Each structure stands twice: as structure tokens, then as C-alpha cells.
Amino acid sequence: MERWKKTPxxxxIQDIFRAKQSQNNKYVYEMFGIKFKNVLLHGVVxxxxxxxxxxxxxxxxxPTGTVQVYYNFTKSNKHVNPECMKDIIHSLAKVSNSVEKDLKTMSFMLERIEKRNANINFREGDYVSVLGDIFVDDLRDSRMISGFDCNxxxxERDxxxxxxxxxIYDKSYIK
Structure with a gap:
């Protein structure tokens, strides 16, 4: 069994194209003597x-390059399924008849969940952090990123x- 770094x-971006694909597992890559599956990137759309x-x-x-990213909002771990949202709203309605303090707390929580559950509407020029996997688009034979968390x-963060x-490069990757 091949071992790789479990954290991203x-x-x-240039390193995505320089990393060597593992011979044993097409989803595992190697760079700087480190085998990895997940990557963390940051850049501008x-x-x-x-x-x-x-x-x-x-x-x-x-500053090093450009990569294409595919991001499915519904597969994000931030996405709350519709049935769960209905249950949360139903619970809020029940609590609304009880203590006012509980209502404020539940209302705040619902607002945060709805905001987190909303689809991210990216625009050109937005700075984005992407957590995902490298995959090869067979039609174009090029590497892309399948993002499962994009924020x-x-x-300033960039x-x-x-x-x-x-x-990191000076202290860990290039020793």
C-alpha cells in the first residue's frame, strides 16, 4: 500500500504541472520527495x-501560472441538504413560542447556516482559496483541479x- 501525505x-500553481504522477495510484502525486493527494492553492479568478x-x-x-478548477457546490462539505434545512426551520418555528433568548440564538444559527449553504458566486478578480485534487482531463490531456472547498x-490574504x-519552500520543500 502506497503512503502519502493526508493533509493538503x-x-x-506551476507545481501542479511539475508534480510527478505516482505509478501505483493515478490520484497520488510526488514533489519535493513528498507524496500527496490533496492540494491547497490560492489565487485570483x-x-x-x-x-x-x-x-x-x-x-x-x-504569479506562477494558471489552472482550471471544477467546483461542484453540492458536493462541498458546507452544503446542507434541503431536508435538514426544513428540519432546522421547523425547529426554529417551535422555539419561537418559547424563551426569547433561545429564539435569538436559533435565528442567528439559521442565518449563519443559510449564508454558509448559499452557492458561492465567483466573479473575475475575486481572490479564492481552493482545496482539491489534481486530475487529468482526458479529452485535453491537461491537469485540472477538482475543488471540494473553495472560499x-x-x-491581504493573497x-x-x-x-x-x-x-515553506525555503524551510521545508527546498532544503
Whole structure:
């Protein structure tokens, strides 16, 4: 059985294309002597296409390159299924007849869950952090990212990311 790093490996986009695919498992890659499956990237959205209520494809760019990302909102671990949302709303209705303090708490929680459950509407120019897997698009024979957690970020986070990456490369990856 092949062993690989269970936590995501922080990489620049160029490294996605430089990583070597494992011979034993097509979903495991190797770079800097580290075998990994999941990657963590950060960059700016430079193009959006094939967007629907459930998924979007976008190009993510950082100073080293550009990669295409496929993100299905419904497969995100942030997504709450409709039946669960109905139960939460029903519980809120029950509590509304009880103590006012409980109502405020439940209302706040519902608001946060709804906000988290909403589809992320990316736009060109948004800074985004992506957690996902590398996969090869067989039709175009190119590497892409299948994102399973994508979060909007900020330019300040992007600057901090680049500083973190420089430190990680100097201290851990390139010894």
C-alpha cells in the first residue's frame, strides 16, 4: 500500500504541472520527495465558464501560472441538504413560542447556516482559496483541479499566502 501525505500540500500553481504522477495510484502525486493527494492553492479568478446553480468552472491564477478548477457546490462539505434545512426551520418555528433568548440564538444559527449553504458566486478578480485534487482531463490531456472547498478571500490574504509559500519552500520543500 502506497503512503502519502493526508493533509493538503500547499503549492504554487506551476507545481501542479511539475508534480510527478505516482505509478501505483493515478490520484497520488510526488514533489519535493513528498507524496500527496490533496492540494491547497490560492489565487485570483481570471475567467469563469460553464457556471450553473450547482457547479462552476473557473481559471485560477497566481504569479506562477494558471489552472482550471471544477467546483461542484453540492458536493462541498458546507452544503446542507434541503431536508435538514426544513428540519432546522421547523425547529426554529417551535422555539419561537418559547424563551426569547433561545429564539435569538436559533435565528442567528439559521442565518449563519443559510449564508454558509448559499452557492458561492465567483466573479473575475475575486481572490479564492481552493482545496482539491489534481486530475487529468482526458479529452485535453491537461491537469485540472477538482475543488471540494473553495472560499472567497482578499488581497491581504493573497499577500500573506505568498509570504507563507516563500517560507515553506525555503524551510521545508527546498532544503
Amino acid at each position: 500540500l500547499k503549492l504554487y 481570471t475567467a469563469l465558464y460553464n457556471t450553473s446553480e450547482r457547479w462552476t468552472n473557473f481559471e485560477l491564477s497566481d 472567497k478571500s482578499s488581497i 499577500i500573506l499566502w505568498m509570504e507563507e509559500m516563500r517560507f
